[in-house]
Amino acid sequence: MIRLTHVTKEYPRTGRALDDVSLHVAKGEFVFLTGPSGSGKSTMLKLIFMEERPTAGEVRVSGINSATLHRGDIARLRRKLGVVFQDFRLLDDRTAHANVAFALEVTGAAEPTVPAKVSRLLTHVGLASKGLAFPKELSGGEQQRVAIARALVNDPFVLLADEPTGNLDDRATRGVFQLLREINAAGTAVVMATHNLELLRRSDFRTIDMLHGRIVSDTGDSGAAERAAARLAEDDAAAREIADAREGERTTAARPWTPA
Numbered sequence: 001m002i003r004l005t006h007v008t009k010e011y012p013r014t015g016r017a018l019d020d021v022s023l024h025v026a027k028g029e030f031v032f033l034t035g036p037s038g039s040g041k042s043t044m045l046k047l048i049f050m051e052e053r054p055t056a057g058e059v060r061v062s063g064i065n066s067a068t069l070h071r072g073d074i075a076r077l078r079r080k081l082g083v084v085f086q087d088f089r090l091l092d093d094r095t096a097h098a099n100v101a102f103a104l105e106v107t108g109a110a111e112p113t114v115p116a117k118v119s120r121l122l123t124h125v126g127l128a129s130k131g132l133a134f135p136k137e138l139s140g141g142e143q144q145r146v147a148i149a150r151a152l153v154n155d156p157f158v159l160l161a162d163e164p165t166g167n168l169d170d171r172a173t174r175g176v177f178q179l180l181r182e183i184n185a186a187g188t189a190v191v192m193a194t195h196n197l198e199l200l201r202r203s204d205f206r207t208i209d210m211l212h213g214r215i216v217s218d219t220g221d222s223g224a225a226e227r228a229a230a231r232l233a234e235d236d237a238a239a240r241e242i243a244d245a246r247e248g249e250r251t252t253a254a255r256p257w258t259p260a
């Protein structure tokens with residue numbers, strides 16, 4: 001579903017933000033991206049969202065390949081992905097309802113269906129009664145819930161969340177995280193960059209730890225076990241080949257020479 005293959009990303013002035021990263025995220029997975037500030041988490045999300053293109057390697061998301069982008073691919077991809085950010089990025093001059101409706105309208109939803117769908121989404125994120133409030137009239141946790149409702153307008157197959165609880169207190173953090181878990185339980189994959197060790201500790205989701213643009217550990221790398229087994233099998237085969245060759249040498253040496 002999401003596959004990064006030997007991806008390197010270099011920015012013009014700051015240099016290498018990702019360094020030969022390979023990664024697969026399966027349908028419906030919940031993945032934490034963690035690591036210190038500057039380790040490459042946001043860059044990884046931007047590459048998945050195709051806001052940035054890799055300098056080397058390939059990013060594939062739902063059949064769309066960064067190396068062979070066709071006209072309209074990015075727009076198609078964005079309709080299947082939801083994104084939320086630490087700073088919510090709501091339109092301040094529109095109500096919660098209008099923020100979500102706007103996202104629906106730009107994707108060409110039939111106008112008569114919009115209000116009911118927006119109400120359903122706001123109810124889903126626990127804000128049924130706050131639709132007419134403007135962002136500044138909502139708490140941080142509520143604003144993030146509106147942003148999540150907006151990210152869900154197209155029933156995305158994955159929700160990318162860049163430090164979504166970074167500006168929230170503990171209580172709001174727990175609420176937003178619980179909502180993300182529910183969204184995931186209903187089938188949407190979630191890739192969430194976070195510094196919040198408490199969240200990491202309290203759940204056993206796959207955790208990818210980054211440092212200096214590299215993945216330093218990945219608790220859910222099921223491929224790692226397969227690769228290790230393949231390596232062992234290769235080592236075994238090589239050892240057998242060497243043993244056979246030695247055996248061959250011994251029998252040849254032992255055999256008396258006979259003219260052809």
Ligand code: ADP
Nearest residue numbers: 011012014017036037038039040041042043044
């Ligand atoms: P994190 O999300 O883990 O804090 P980032 O992906 O934001 O890490 O940053 C990784 C590195 O890439 C940093 O050294 C940062 O300065 C650099 N970087 C990120 N975005 C840009 C950009 N738009 N232009 C130039 N350099 C960038």
